[in-house]
Amino acid sequence: MKWLTSVSIKQIAFAFVVGLLFMVVLIGGFAIYQTRGVTRDLERHRLDAARSELDVAVKRLLGRIERQALNLAGWDETRQQLVLPEYYNYWRNQRVYESGMLTRLDEQVALYTVSGAPLASSPATHGMPAVLPKQEIPRHGYGWLVNEAGTIMLYHLFPIYGDDQRQSLLGHGLIRLDFMPALLHQESLSIVDKVSLGLDLRPGEILPASKLFSHLTFNAQPDPDQLMFQKILSRTLLALFVLLVTTALLGLAAYSRLLVRPLRQLSQDIDAMQQGRFNTNPSRSQSMRIIELENIRRSLYDYQLQLRELHGSLENQNREFHSQARQDALTGCHNRRAYEEDWERFRHDMKTVPQGVAFLLFDCDRFKTINDTYGHAKGDRVLTIISDALVMALRANDRLYRLGGDEFATFLSSTTPAQAKQIAQRCQSLIDAAGFGELGIREPVSLSIGIAFCPPDQIDHIDDLPKQADIAMYTAKQPGRNRIAIYGEDTERASQTLVASRETSALFQALATPGMIEMHYQPIHGLPGRQVDYYEALARIRYNGELIMPGAFLPVVSSRRLETEFDLAVLHQVDTDLSSGQIPSGHGISINLSAQSISHPETVSRLLELSRHNARHPLMLEITETSLITQMAEVRTYLDLLRTINYRIAMDDFGTGYSPLRYLVDLPVDVVKLDISLVNKLAQDDRASQVVADFARMMSDAGYVLVAEGVETEAVLQKVESLGIAHVQGYLLGRPVPLSALSASSQDRQLEALARAV
Amino acid sequence: MRAYLICLLLTALPAWAQAAIVELEMRPGISASAEYLAGQRNKPAVLLLHGFLQTREFATVATLAHGLHDAGYSVLSPTLSLGVPLRKQSLACEAVHRHSLDDDVAEISRWVGWLKSRGHRSIVLVGHSFGSLQLLAYLGAHPDKAVRALIGASLIEAQVDSLSRPALVTELESQASNNQRTLVTHTLSYCRKYTSPPGDLLTYVRWDQSRTLAALKASPVSVQLIMGDKDDMLGRDWIKALKHVQIPMVIVTGANHFMDGEHEFDLMEHTLNYLERIQKAAPR
Incomplete structure (x- = not known):
């Protein structure tokens, strides 16, 4: 659950956009679902309308056929053919059409005698039945449909009377037409899908016209308004979706540009500040378009400036503290702490790059006496003068360390014993020339210097230099010495050096051994x-x-x-x-x-x-x-x-x-x-x-x-x-x-x- | 006079209820019907015949029939069968015309006989348009003695293309003599495509203006023509020819061939006037 408590603003924006898109998809899906429901209802209604339309069309067609039959039955020329059938073919093939009794050439009519036989001159090429079915024919006629080799033919048989009282039956008329084209020809079929219209009738099967409708199969044409509505709705949804997606992306981009990026920049700046990396020139940072963010940025950069100033001040103080921590408060030279750090680094550096190294240990002769005689202030002043003189005598890059009391030390790189001794002599010369008399000190203030040298080929023995310099220094302090002793040269020539070393050992042993x-x-x-x-x-x-x-x-x-x-x-x-x-x-x-x-x-x-x-x-x-x-x-x-x-x-x-x-x-x-x-x-x-x-x-x-x-x-x-x-x-x-x-x-x-x- | 006739029509409506439809079998299988309006027995009966291919329901004829009946005349308005059993509709020009003028004359004769069988001893023939010609043909054939006069309204000959009539007659005669039964189509009267067997057509085509004038002159009964001076269906100079042969004739000013509208009353008035004259002149 850590992610719940720590999310980026970009993740929030992304989640918002995803949520928005999800809502859009959800709403769009709901709209589509509702639309489909409405569409199904409309389709059902449209199918009902198609059924009604088809019912009307079928009735209209059958009604038209019945009317045609009645017209034919009541037509003088029809009766004439039954009496004088000599020109029956002319009447059947021409007169019924030009007179308007039959309106379509695919509709045929044939006349039959009372006994059901066709008129004598009637050829058998029109597909009309040779004999009428033996059944009673209602006055308004009788219709049926037959599947003739895949073609649904509609027949309508009607009686023809010679008098208005319908007492004198002259014969029968039979109208034959292709049912489907006649039905489809009606302009009223605007809802029924004409292509889907069919009649469930097996070949040769006879279907009474009264049962026609139950055998019709059909579909409704898609409602153009509904299609248009769906099209408009789909386009609207698509446009809405595209618009929302575009808006979301643009919003995300704007959000990223206006909020995320500035906030990230601010976060990076804060992180950089936490890590101590400061923008060198905060004022050059790009300004933010959001006023609040811009205020935060300005405040942050102002704070950063103040912090940088504070940091600079702290760094200066740290440097000063560091320097003070490594500096001897009295003399201004480096203290023992600096000595230990520098010596450790110096040893490491020298072992890495071997070269001649000298360690010089200085000790003021009879400093205790001076201090005791002339007081601490004078003693401190003496130490200061000694420190200044030694710093002056050393090379530019050499450091002087006060190890404690009147003891000073330095270590020289890239040097030789002669050079080290020369530096030591220069130190003594400057000490001798120092104006201790101005302090009221009449006794000569002298310096004993012990030098230990390590040639490059023996750099591994560099760790022994302080001890060797100590020995050399005590050698230098021996009466009769010239106060400068080099370990290895002077200590070997002077047995006192050995003694000094021996006395030191003896002293420690004596202290430990009653x-x-x-x-x-x-x-x-x-x-x-x-x-x-x-x-x-x-x-x-x-x-x-x-x-x-x-x-x-x-x-x-x-x-x-x-x-x-x-x-x-x-x-x-x-x-x-x-x-x-x-x-x-x-x-x-x-x-x-x-x-x-x-x-x-x-x-x-x-x-x-x-x-x-x-x-x-x-x-x-x-x-x-x-x-x-x-x-x-x-x-x-x-x-x-x-x-x-x-x-x-x-x-x-x-x-x-x-x-x-x-x-x-x-x-x-x-x-x-x-x-x-x-x-x-x-x-x-x-x-x-x-x-x-x-x-x-x-x-x-x-x-x-x-x-x-x-x-x-x-x-x-x-x-x-x-x-x-x-x-x-x-x-x-x-x-x-x-x-x-x-x-x-x-x-x-x-x-x-x-x-x-x- | 017109106001009187209108009042007469309105008050005589119940008399229409006395109308009867009479059917006669003119040929085997072909019957014809007529409307008989019984009138006063002391007045001549009127046999009123419709025009070319029309029926008794034609407005000019129907109005005249009822007007005469209202005036007390018995009126028989047959509808010629024209080869159609109980024909009730005007026959189309393009229909198969299985009738001849001889058939028409025979049917007229049957109706005259029917009137006589009903006790009418004085019969006046009244025809409209081609019906007048058919009645004239009847008079030229074997008129019954009961027939007293002919009133011909808008009498017209059997019109064909006047320039081609001789050739047509010759052609039809040739076809008829060969017993050719193939239907032919020619112009006859107002029909441009009159379809008929050649022999039947020939009986009509022969009745041109000359034969009609001759028939008028040879009529065994008195003839009264009522013509409209705005009758544009008539042949050119037909009225002039009628006047030239001094056929009694009334010219109704402004009337067309059908004498419809206000001229119906003119037709009625002149018909009644003539009928009254005949009635007065008739021996008691």
Whole structure:
């Protein structure tokens, strides 16, 4: 039944026309049926009329014959022949005709004597009976019909009297005529079909004239008026049918032209609009003759115009959104999403058309420090300048992607390692020339670039390029490198590259494997007694029997954002060391934690758990990289919590960009560890030394406990002592040692102190 | 006079009821009929004969018969059989004429005899047209003594083509002498195709104007002719010839051959006048 609910207007029109034609045929058929009924009635009436007409004609004919017989019987010349028959033949053959007694030559008359014998002179060639039948003849005569060899002959026998009283019978007369021609000759037969007229009479059979009518067979002629009426009716019906068919077809054509086609056009336009295909020039569409449709068309096209404008606007917005979705909001270059899409397509294209491909990975050196030191606005500006410089340095068709933070990437097609390196150098040159000084950044901003290259014949390895570029980039970041490294060239020549790769692996393995992180402890001495108050726990990774130092794996930790995981691993290992009892009781442990970890609930939970050692080992937390603290209030809350359970909070590396003075003010800090760069100033005899000394005294006066880091000379130590700094740390007094060495060292120092006491 | 006759006709209607049809067998199988109107016994009987091939029903004759009867005359109006049993119709020219003038004269004689048998001792013959000729032929043959006079209205001879009559007579005589029975057709009187056996036709053809005039002159009884001066059926100069031989004759001005219309009364008047004269002149 779906068709009932969904039909086209053309189907409706077609159904209407078919229905109309069906109705016409039905009405025409009904009219024909009625006409046939009327025709049958008319034919029946006409047959009755023909019967009446034939009856009248037969009676008229018989009456005429009777009159002729009476005339002949009463004719003087007839009687004369019966008396004087000498000229009987003349009378029979000529006189009866010229006198008008018989009007037709096919009618004959013969005279018979009273005894029924023909007149003597009568020849036997006229077909008249030689002897009259022996029967009584009525006065008005007697008629009969005989089928003579297929010809119906009518005989009328009549008596001839010699007196008016009909007492003296002179003889008999017999009229003979061909019945059918005589009957048909009558002009009165206008209804009877003369051709069909016949008499049912066997050859030789004699039929009395009185029974003639019952033996007649006949049909009625078609009524010309009826035929005309039927003809007119048929023509009218045919004309009506043709007219209606023509009208229907013309109507269908007009309907199709005026309604169906415009509606279909409108439907197609609407479908096209639904499919997003717009008529480029709606105004050129042919106007419709139906006003309502024309209004709909105009409205539709107006709507289409508005929709097209809206669509155009949406497309622009979509393009803008798409562009924005693929664009880094800060730098304006492509973002990571664009990178992933483009890289996927790039890889596919390169595999289709192999060519030399280079992948360049950029990373800003010490960006975190810059950001932390100069604030996010400056840091963002630095990234913008870097992005602009890189875009400028790249080729016209190359795209720059910001993968996150200060990490950028690009991939070059149709290139060689030399060309890629040349582009990288151009990038570095533009970065070096950039005006970071205008931002108030005095530190040099540099870029480390890792390059991975895939020759056309090894294009299948294109998927390895990002990882290789990453390795190359870390190679480039290694101290002493020129900050540009090509994977495969520089990484093979420099074992550091291998190390970097090895350290990365070691780091991930260490994070997953407890015990791989090995804590070394560097003593922090109290002044002026120089006794060990704390040990700073410093992490190392034991990997394949070798010890990997923090300078090798911490960048990996930082770049991979593994600070929390790493800190948790360190806390776990410190907890293990503290639980081992190898750390002399009474010696505090200072643990380095990144700012990100402090705000991590799991870290806090671990610290709470670790705090059980506080009784034997006062615990201190050294917060580094405070520039990454974004949720100052939350960090402060956690630090306050930790202080309530006797953790001491130390700000590490104070004096560098990582530890601005603002954090010192905002955070609940107990201890300030002066960075080696400041401590070393104390050895100089200049204003800087004075500033540091004044700063140290000011901090001490403010209640902060100071720790001088990096004390490596006696002079610096004396200066530190002179400034009243409470603690000192450095190679001069003690290097970091493993836990196993810590207990021995502690015993040595106990013996040494005992000896001094002794 | 005319008014008198009209009144007479109207008052005499019941007398017509006295009419009787008389039939006589003239020849074996051939009878003839006549209407007899009985009149006053003291007046002569009138034998009134119709014209050529006509019957007693012919208007001129019928009117005259009843007029005479109304005037008190017994009138016998026969219809000559002309060879037809009880002929009632005028005989067509083209019919087979199986009669001769002799047959006609014989029938006239029979009717005269019938009148005599009815007690009429004074008979006046009145004929119209060819009937006058037939009565004249009767008078020339063997007239009965009871016949007192002849009144001939529109007397006419047996007209044929005047130029060919001798030849025709010769031809007919030749045919008749050879007993030829083949029908011949010739012009006779007003008939253009008169068909008859030659012998019978010959009896009529012989009666030309001369023979008619001679018969008039030789008539054994007095003759009175009543002729119309507008009778265009008569031969040229026929009336003049009649006058030349001094036949008593009344010329009715304006009357045609049939003396119909108002001239019927003229015919009646002149006939009655003559009959009265005869009656007065007759011995008692």
